[in-house]
Every structure is written in structure tokens, then in C-alpha cells.
Amino acid sequence: MAKAKKSLKAKVHRTKPPKAKAPKAKTRKAKAPKAIKVPKPAGTAYDPHRPLEKNQLIHSQVRHFQEVEMQLPEHLRTGVDVADIKTEGQASQYIRKVTKALHESGGRPAQKVEKAT
Numbered sequence: 001m002a003k004a005k006k007s008l009k010a011k012v013h014r015t016k017p018p019k020a021k022a023p024k025a026k027t028r029k030a031k032a033p034k035a036i037k038v039p040k041p042a043g044t045a046y047d048p049h050r051p052l053e054k055n056q057l058i059h060s061q062v063r064h065f066q067e068v069e070m071q072l073p074e075h076l077r078t079g080v081d082v083a084d085i086k087t088e089g090q091a092s093q094y095i096r097k098v099t100k101a102l103h104e105s106g107g108r109p110a111q112k113v114e115k116a117t
Contacts, residue, residue: 048089058091065098076101 052059066082078097085091 046088046092048087048092050088052086052088052091055088058088062091062094065095068102069098072101072105076105 052062062082062085069077078094078101080094080097082094085094
């Protein structure tokens with residue numbers, strides 16, 4: 001009967017648990033960002049004599065700048081009637097004047113932009 005008890009006993013193998021390996025630190029050099037090539041605009045992209053009605057984007061910008069100009073103090077306003085702006089060149093001059101007035105008004109200081117690392 002002693003033999004029967006021995007055969008019923010299961011052999012237990014004690015094994016050590018695997019050692020946890022510390023993750024290896026990656027030591028890669030930072031790659032410089034890829035340069036994005038921006039094509040030059042076509043020579044016909046800006047025509048100071050082109051009627052403003054043919055360029056809805058600039059026409060909308062003139063309207064937005066007019067709204068901004070109305071928020072400026074009276075002494076900084078340009079006095080330009082936007083209804084008289086008929087060409088892209090006139091729109092460009094108006095936008096330049098309002099932008100200058102915005103800078104002179106003090107507005108918000110420019111935000112610093114961090115360089116990408």
C-alpha cells in the first residue's frame with residue numbers, strides 16, 4: 001500500500017518566476033523636422049488692377065477689416081469708405097492701413113511662439 005500512496009502523489013516542480021527586465025531606455029537622436037516645400041504663387045495671383053468683385057476672398061476680408069476698424073478709437077480710423085474700394089490694389093492699401101492702426105492701438109501683445117523640438 002505504501003507504493004500506491006507514492007504513485008498518487010504528484011511531483012511538484014518548483015520553478016523560479018522569470019526576472020522582470022527593466023525597459024531599455026531608447027536613445028534616439030531627435031530628427032530635424034522635415035521641411036515643407038511651399039510653391040511660389042503664380043505671377044497672376046495678385047493683380048492690383050483686377051476688379052474686387054472677381055475675388056470674393058479679398059472682398060470678405062475688406063468687410064471684416066471694416067468691422068474691426070469701427071472698433072478702433074476715432075483718431076485711428078482710416079476714414080476710407082469701403083464702398084469706394086473697387087480693385088485688389090485699393091483693398092491691399094486699405095487692409096495695410098487698418099493693420100497699421102491696429103498695431104498703433106496697442107491691442108494685445110504678440111504671443112511668443114515656442115520652436116518645435
